[in-house]
Amino acid sequence: MARLLAQTHPDAHCELDHDGPLQLAVATILSAQCTDKRVNEVTPKLFARYPTAADYAAADRAELEELIRPTGFFRNKASSLIRLGQALTERYAGAVPRRLPQLVELPGIGRKTANVILGNAFDVPGITVDTHFQRLVRRWAWTDESDPVKIEHAVGAMIERRDWTMLSHRVIFHGRRVCHARRPACGACTLAPLCPAYGTGPTAAAEAVKLLKGPRARELAEQAGIPADLVPAAAVAAEVP
Numbered sequence: 705m706a707r708l709l710a711q712t713h714p715d716a717h718c719e720l721d722h723d724g725p726l727q728l729a730v731a732t733i734l735s736a737q738c739t740d741k742r743v744n745e746v747t748p749k750l751f752a753r754y755p756t757a758a759d760y761a762a763a764d765r766a767e768l769e770e771l772i773r774p775t776g777f778f779r780n781k782a783s784s785l786i787r788l789g790q791a792l793t794e795r796y797a798g799a800v801p802r803r804l805p806q807l808v809e810l811p812g813i814g815r816k817t818a819n820v821i822l823g824n825a826f827d828v829p830g831i832t833v834d835t836h837f838q839r840l841v842r843r844w845a846w847t848d849e850s851d852p853v854k855i856e857h858a859v860g861a862m863i864e865r866r867d868w869t870m871l872s873h874r875v876i877f878h879g880r881r882v883c884h885a886r887r888p889a890c891g892a893c894t895l896a897p898l899c900p901a902y903g904t905g906p907t908a909a910a911e912a913v914k915l916l917k918g919p920r921a922r923e924l925a926e927q928a929g930i931p932a933d934l935v936p937a938a939a940v941a942a943e944v945p
């Protein structure tokens with residue numbers, strides 16, 4: 705299944721725009737309960753206004769809140785960003801540490817965010833157990849654990865360490881574009897022949913293709929053996945959650 709995922713999503717990558725570990729930490733904090741697309745709309749202005757950890761530490765709260773308001777929960781997120789800036793300035797001279805135990809001690813940074821930062825800003829392999837990853841690996845019976853840390857360890861034991869970061873991207877890509885929480889596109893899914901949860905969503909091709917999402921919807925259908933012209937324009941235009 706991991707090999708099929710790699711073939712299905714050759715474009716898998718971290719969908720939060722960033723340049724360097726501080727920007728990625730900030731974007732990941734903002735991504736809680738918010739789409740990556742919305743975060744990416746907000747961050748260019750934010751990163752220009754606050755280029756360093758010290759800038760977040762000294763931020764005017766009202767101004768910061770206004771900038772990040774579209775991402776939701778903006779008061780809590782502003783607090784996290786200010787406290788993160790303060791902690792980085794006080795403990796690490798403004799740099800983001802590159803080790804998991806130090807990262808998870810920082811305000812606003814849980815284990816999931818720490819793994820995103822390690823994998824994507826420092827090239828240290830990390831498994832990101834977000835809601836998509838959690839749902840899919842359980843559907844695939846890779847593990848029956850429900851605790852994210854246990855899931856991380858269970859999947860980590862099955863997959864080579866060097867593939868952890870890319871596997872996370874591919875699983876999350878599949879969860880956003882094909883294997884949705886409510887109605888997965890089983891009849892248009894490349895993993896169908898191997899998936900123990902096949903049939904959770906519609907299996908008829910004509911119905912399943914409507915559930916694919918994003919600009920590669922037609923390629924995804926073709927990879928699953930379905931003619932691309934069955935995929936409606938609405939699926940190609942659909943916003944990836």
Ligand code: SF4
Pocket residue numbers: 843882883884888889890891893894895896899900901902903904905
């Ligand atoms: S066959 Fe269905 S349940 Fe299995 S991975 Fe594909 S979309 Fe998800």
